[in-house]
Amino acid sequence: AQSVTQPDIHITVSEGASLELRCNYSYGATPYLFWYVQSPGQGLQLLLKYFSGDTLVQGIKGFEAEFKRSQSSFNLRKPSVHWSDAAEYFCAVGESGDDKIIFGKGTRLHILP
Amino acid sequence: DTGVSQDPRHKITKRGQNVTFRCDPISEHNRLYWYRQTLGQGPEFLTYFQNEAQLEKSRLLSDRFSAERPKGSFSTLEIQRTEQGDSAMYLCASTPAGGYRDGYTFGSGTRLTVV
Numbered sequence: 001a002q003s004v005t006q007p008d009i010h011i012t013v014s015e016g017a018s019l020e021l022r023c024n025y026s027y028g029a030t031p032y033l034f035w036y037v038q039s040p041g042q043g044l045q046l047l048l049k050y051f052s053g054d055t056l057v058q059g060i061k062g063f064e065a066e067f068k069r070s071q072s073s074f075n076l077r078k079p080s081v082h083w084s085d086a087a088e089y090f091c092a093v094g095e096s097g098d099d100k101i102i103f104g105k106g107t108r109l110h111i112l113p
Numbered sequence: 114d115t116g117v118s119q120d121p122r123h124k125i126t127k128r129g130q131n132v133t134f135r136c137d138p139i140s141e142h143n144r145l146y147w148y149r150q151t152l153g154q155g156p157e158f159l160t161y162f163q164n165e166a167q168l169e170k171s172r173l174l175s176d177r178f179s180a181e182r183p184k185g186s187f188s189t190l191e192i193q194r195t196e197q198g199d200s201a202m203y204l205c206a207s208t209p210a211g212g213y214r215d216g217y218t219f220g221s222g223t224r225l226t227v228v
Binding site for chain 2: 009034041042044046049092094100101103104105106
């Protein structure tokens with residue numbers, strides 16, 4: 001069965017610093033990988049997705065993620081965070097042949113001024 | 114297109130009462146999903162529709178829960194005899210016919226509090 005693990009419940013970084021949020025997954029076949037962001041009181045917004053091809057994918061708001069099959073990871077990165085990036089971030093996985101995606105428990109990002 | 118709309122945004126109900134939530138997906142989207150999100154957790158899949166057909170239900174969807182999507186447009190999620198454990202954010206998402214591969218478009222959710 002698919003599963004998604006986000007090891008960090010909370011991450012705090014200073015504004016302007018770089019960011020990496022970790023995501024590990026297990027899957028039975030070809031994974032479809034996603035990162036979503038949820039701001040307080042809002043629904044989830046898709047940041048980026050990976051299906052195949054180039055393992056480094058670019059998303060919105062300056063985010064990128066790298067798929068590493070050998071490590072079963074899909075970590076999210078941003079070179080310089082802004083105060084507006086404070087939110088909860090969810091990694092998610094779908095499997096070819098399945099019709100839904102499974103979410104991790106999320107990482108809450110706090111930004112220090 | 115105004116995106117995915119959910120109504121109400123907040124609902125407070127007494128234990129044992131019935132509640133119904135509504136979701137209006139993006140008009141050209143064939144698939145509609147319901148997820149539940151509790152504090153400190155990621156969204157958990159409940160059920161999904163392809164047009165008016167309910168194609169999959171999670172084990173989380175007990176017999177007190179029922180979802181419909183008449184005419185393949187809006188959907189309703191009803192919870193009968195609510196329990197405190199039903200307190201959560203209920204999220205609706207829609208996608209085109211190809212499914213989640215292009216990513217879900219989520220609504221802002223309905224927050225249910227059972228007192």
